[in-house]
Amino acid sequence: MGTLVDARNIRGVYYSGGTDVVAVDDVSVKIEEGEVLGLAGESGSGKTTLGSIVALIARPPLHVEQGSLEIDGKVQELGGDAQVPRTWRGAVVSMLPQGAMNSISPTKRIRHLVYDVMRSHDRKVSKDEALDRARQRITTLGLPARVLDAYPHQLSGGMKQRTVTIISTLLNPRLLVADEPTSALDVTSQKILIEMLLEMLEKKIISGVIFITHDLPVLRTVATNIAVMYQGRVVERGPTEMMVDNPQHPYTQALMSSVLAPEPKYRKTRIEGMSSFDRSLFDAPAVIH
Amino acid sequence: MVLAKYIGRKVAWTFVVLVVALLLNFLLPRFIPGNPVDAIVGQIAAGGGTGGEQLQQIHEHFMTEFGLDKPLWQQFLIYIGNLLHGDFGTSFGQYPASVSHLIGQALPWSLAIQVPAIIVGWVVGNILGALAAFKGGWFDRGAFVGSLFLSSVPPFALAIILLFLVAVQMGVLPVGGAYSFGMTPEFSMTFFGDAITYFWLPFWSLVLVFIGGQAVGMRSMAVYELGSDYVNYNRGLGVRDSKTVRYIFRNAMLPQFTGLGLSIAALITGGLIIELVFSYPGLGTLLFNAIGQNDYPVIQAITLIITLAVLIANFTVDILTGFIDPRIRAAQSGER
Amino acid sequence: MSLRGLPPRFWVAAALVAFILLVAVVGPFVVQTDPNATVGGLYDRPRCCGALLIGTDNEGQSVIANLVYGTRTSLIVGLVAGLIATVIGLLVGLVGGYRGGWIDDVLTAITNVGLAIPAIVVIILVSVSLPKRNIYTLALVIGLTAWFWVARAVRAQSSSVRTREHIDVARLSGAGFWSILLRDVLPYLLSYVVMAFVLQVSGAILFESTLSMLGLGPANAVSLGTMLYWAIAWGSVRTGAWWAFVPPTLMLTLIVFSLLLLQSSLNEVFNPRLRRGRATRKKAVAKGKEDEEPIDVGEPEPVGAVGMLETPTSSGREHR
Numbered sequence: 001m002g003t004l005v006d007a008r009n010i011r012g013v014y015y016s017g018g019t020d021v022v023a024v025d026d027v028s029v030k031i032e033e034g035e036v037l038g039l040a041g042e043s044g045s046g047k048t049t050l051g052s053i054v055a056l057i058a059r060p061p062l063h064v065e066q067g068s069l070e071i072d073g074k075v076q077e078l079g080g081d082a083q084v085p086r087t088w089r090g091a092v093v094s095m096l097p098q099g100a101m102n103s104i105s106p107t108k109r110i111r112h113l114v115y116d117v118m119r120s121h122d123r124k125v126s127k128d129e130a131l132d133r134a135r136q137r138i139t140t141l142g143l144p145a146r147v148l149d150a151y152p153h154q155l156s157g158g159m160k161q162r163t164v165t166i167i168s169t170l171l172n173p174r175l176l177v178a179d180e181p182t183s184a185l186d187v188t189s190q191k192i193l194i195e196m197l198l199e200m201l202e203k204k205i206i207s208g209v210i211f212i213t214h215d216l217p218v219l220r221t222v223a224t225n226i227a228v229m230y231q232g233r234v235v236e237r238g239p240t241e242m243m244v245d246n247p248q249h250p251y252t253q254a255l256m257s258s259v260l261a262p263e264p265k266y267r268k269t270r271i272e273g274m275s276s277f278d279r280s281l282f283d284a285p286a287v288i289h
Numbered sequence: 290m291v292l293a294k295y296i297g298r299k300v301a302w303t304f305v306v307l308v309v310a311l312l313l314n315f316l317l318p319r320f321i322p323g324n325p326v327d328a329i330v331g332q333i334a335a336g337g338g339t340g341g342e343q344l345q346q347i348h349e350h351f352m353t354e355f356g357l358d359k360p361l362w363q364q365f366l367i368y369i370g371n372l373l374h375g376d377f378g379t380s381f382g383q384y385p386a387s388v389s390h391l392i393g394q395a396l397p398w399s400l401a402i403q404v405p406a407i408i409v410g411w412v413v414g415n416i417l418g419a420l421a422a423f424k425g426g427w428f429d430r431g432a433f434v435g436s437l438f439l440s441s442v443p444p445f446a447l448a449i450i451l452l453f454l455v456a457v458q459m460g461v462l463p464v465g466g467a468y469s470f471g472m473t474p475e476f477s478m479t480f481f482g483d484a485i486t487y488f489w490l491p492f493w494s495l496v497l498v499f500i501g502g503q504a505v506g507m508r509s510m511a512v513y514e515l516g517s518d519y520v521n522y523n524r525g526l527g528v529r530d531s532k533t534v535r536y537i538f539r540n541a542m543l544p545q546f547t548g549l550g551l552s553i554a555a556l557i558t559g560g561l562i563i564e565l566v567f568s569y570p571g572l573g574t575l576l577f578n579a580i581g582q583n584d585y586p587v588i589q590a591i592t593l594i595i596t597l598a599v600l601i602a603n604f605t606v607d608i609l610t611g612f613i614d615p616r617i618r619a620a621q622s623g624e625r
Numbered sequence: 626m627s628l629r630g631l632p633p634r635f636w637v638a639a640a641l642v643a644f645i646l647l648v649a650v651v652g653p654f655v656v657q658t659d660p661n662a663t664v665g666g667l668y669d670r671p672r673c674c675g676a677l678l679i680g681t682d683n684e685g686q687s688v689i690a691n692l693v694y695g696t697r698t699s700l701i702v703g704l705v706a707g708l709i710a711t712v713i714g715l716l717v718g719l720v721g722g723y724r725g726g727w728i729d730d731v732l733t734a735i736t737n738v739g740l741a742i743p744a745i746v747v748i749i750l751v752s753v754s755l756p757k758r759n760i761y762t763l764a765l766v767i768g769l770t771a772w773f774w775v776a777r778a779v780r781a782q783s784s785s786v787r788t789r790e791h792i793d794v795a796r797l798s799g800a801g802f803w804s805i806l807l808r809d810v811l812p813y814l815l816s817y818v819v820m821a822f823v824l825q826v827s828g829a830i831l832f833e834s835t836l837s838m839l840g841l842g843p844a845n846a847v848s849l850g851t852m853l854y855w856a857i858a859w860g861s862v863r864t865g866a867w868w869a870f871v872p873p874t875l876m877l878t879l880i881v882f883s884l885l886l887l888q889s890s891l892n893e894v895f896n897p898r899l900r901r902g903r904a905t906r907k908k909a910v911a912k913g914k915e916d917e918e919p920i921d922v923g924e925p926e927p928v929g930a931v932g933m934l935e936t937p938t939s940s941g942r943e944h945r
Binding site (some may be wrong): 558 | 871
């Protein structure tokens, strides 16, 4: 399996008032075909910022000072004044935003958004064609077709999230960047959503996922690899099992130890928490497996 | 189905308010101490020109018309009955002219100014506000400050200033009235051409203030919408800007509709005062004269018309909003 | 909330309001003339200095004297009416919102009916029926018809405060109904009440001037509105006697404008969220009638929508 996405030397800075905040500090990430890369870290680590840069939706006050994205042999510059072609969004890389609740305009039915998305990428598609394709996709992935005719407020939280997931992948993007997709859901809905994502991967609707979350137990069930970010850098990256059971970087160790997992082997372990660690250790160089 | 329930509720509610308004309209003037008919007849007598026998007739006429010898609830029913026949009674000040006749003469002039002013003001104001939000930069700054000022100026103040500057000092447009002396109202081009010159100043006084208010409101709503999640999401999916703009406009417009309903009363009032400033022969001037003459039937009729106009406007706005925003009719009928 | 953090708009508004108050309070002492005294002929032109500074009106009275006393009258009516309306609205909203139940239902029904009937209509009908019209009866009538929207807005806020934890603590510690209202609920609403009061005052002043221009003004005092009434009735506009109507118009505009400016700058001070343009959408819109204070813009920062959509420009949007 080859490399799907190669993001190189990404540097993202927030210009706000007097101070500039470097949110993403020279990060390079590779994602393979069929991989789910979990992006973990505490609030402010830069994981959402990195996600939005890779998903090509960075906008002021966030400025991408440098970086490039290579997908399917095509290289797109991200830094400075680079113009990202509108058609890449949604079709090459797509975003699944946090809080799907508000992601759809409340005064329009779902099918309007579906049609607009398709039409914006293919002027020739007719309304019926677009809706048919959408209907097929929806039913294949286990949602009732009536979702198309609904208004956002008529859907439950879990259904909305899944609907938005489907809309984000309507154009079969190569990479899906999912930003905290499960955070606002109950456990059952979380499971259903994760299964949907994996099913999409299997059916080749999408070819790779960046799964951003602070919820470590969720990552364990869905991610093939995990990359941990701290203060704008990737401090460790490796296969999930290794990251969870045998983290090498001090920060990763601190992070993993602060998770409470209801499994037998953890009965005897104490939860140390982040504060018991010496923060200066976290500046140790990154460990990439 | 949801829509039908929503409309039904609105109709019922409007009816309730209408009944209360009618009660108020009927009862309040009756709190005048003493017998109003005596007071009025006394005034007519004091005005001179009417002899004893005539006064007697007038007195009887009004006594029967008001039915003051009958119990209050019966009077109310008489009042309602008359209203349904379009009978607003007889004017005190311009006896024996019927109130409906007077109103019939004045109403078209008021409508001619207010209806276009409201429509134009709303549309232009909203477009201006949306443009300001989208364009940004100096256009936004200028439009915003200008609109803020215009919207804070009381309509009659603007009317007076315009009247003074344009009509008196510059002499460009006429000072008062609705048409030139010597012309009679008719549906002809010459009359229309003449009347239009008298129309501009009152019209613009009302429109400019309204535009200001709408522009400020729309601009803030558009700015607010621009920061919304769905705008960001649309962008993330590669949806064309032109399509997203349509979503934004539609959502930003919603509070503008409800705002319209709320400002109708103020607009109508403003329009009436503007008529005063320009001696425009609409309901405003009629009301002014009626107050001066203590002409209660006319005053009552005008207040009733104002109330009706506001109720109808609010009802229409509510129904329209129900059509446009599915959440409202859902919330109102308890769907969620 | 430090004094330095207050936006420039606030200071402009405060300065204007202070100026107006100065005119109203100190003016009559500076301008020694009695507004009802005849000092000249019909519409005498302005002459420096003293009583004829802005000429005379239709009764030969000094315009500047009338202006100063008129400002005072208009302000008094505005303040009294505003106070009445704010206090009643506050009480009704607090009790209804906090108490809930049938009391709330009754109060809300009354409020809604009151909101639906145009206030100007009631005011006209009542004023016409009054045997005597002086400043205070006018202020009373205006105040009694204006409290409805304050009640509605306060009720919305107080019913949301009701569910907060510190209220439970107060209740558990045995505090009485009124004590809780005054000491635990009210402080949250204070900023809103202040803004509502400012709006009420400005609205009341407009009402009074409207009434006066229709001829329903106070019989015993001169107000800015009555000045305009006489100016129109005696055709000063047509004859070009600008000194009879321009000063009261300007003064009225200044008062209304500065009060609205004050309210909008206070809004910005109390609600910094409004400045950025990104906040959780309140369900207020879904409730139908939008009667909360108009969503204020904040600073007139040039915001480019174009930047939001495609090309980068500066914007105030917070990015996660």
